Amino acid sequence: xxxxxxxxxxxxxxxxxxxxxxxxxxxxxxxxxxxxxxxxxxxxxxxxxxxxxxxxxxxxxxxxxxxxxxxxxxxxxxxxxxxxxxxxxxxxxxxxxxxxxxxxxxxxxxxxx
Numbered sequence: 001x002x003x004x005x006x007x008x009x010x011x012x013x014x015x016x017x018x019x020x021x022x023x024x025x026x027x028x029x030x031x032x033x034x035x036x037x038x039x040x041x042x043x044x045x046x047x048x049x050x051x052x053x054x055x056x057x058x059x060x061x062x063x064x065x066x067x068x069x070x071x072x073x074x075x076x077x078x079x080x081x082x083x084x085x086x087x088x089x090x091x092x093x094x095x096x097x098x099x100x101x102x103x104x105x106x107x108x109x110x111x112x113x
Contacts, residue, residue, distance in 0.1 A: 010038050013056035047093045062086045068113065077103070080111045087112055 041056040044063070051059070068081040081090065090112065097109045 009055050009057075010034055013038075013041075013060065047095060048089055049092050050089070063090060066090075075105075076107045076109060078109050078111055080113055082113050 038056060041059050041064075045051045045054050045059055048054075048059075048063070062084075063086060066081050066084050066087075068079060071078040071080060081087070095110055097107055099105055099107050
């Protein structure tokens with residue numbers, strides 16, 4: 001049941017039932033990126049208070065479509081998100097500061113405008 005529910009979420013949220021290309025390589029890439037996006041959404045919803053069972057399409061509408069800007073401070077990148085109705089939930093979330101190895105070990109932080 002859980003596998004079927006996650007597959008239905010992927011189809012609804014990421015259009016998994018309509019791959020972008022007829023070439024098998026493109027279809028494989030679409031599936032891999034969909035699984036990756038679903039995993040990122042699952043990790044995000046575990047950190048958001050009250051959103052542990054939310055579907056990816058709701059996360060996308062409420063949080064991931066938030067506009068903002070990326071600031072480069074040399075060895076640190078800061079994502080500054082604009083205010084929205086759900087900003088208090090993001091402020092309460094346990095969002096870590098991470099070091100990204102493939103960006104030359106730069107730190108990635110976040111702020112709210």
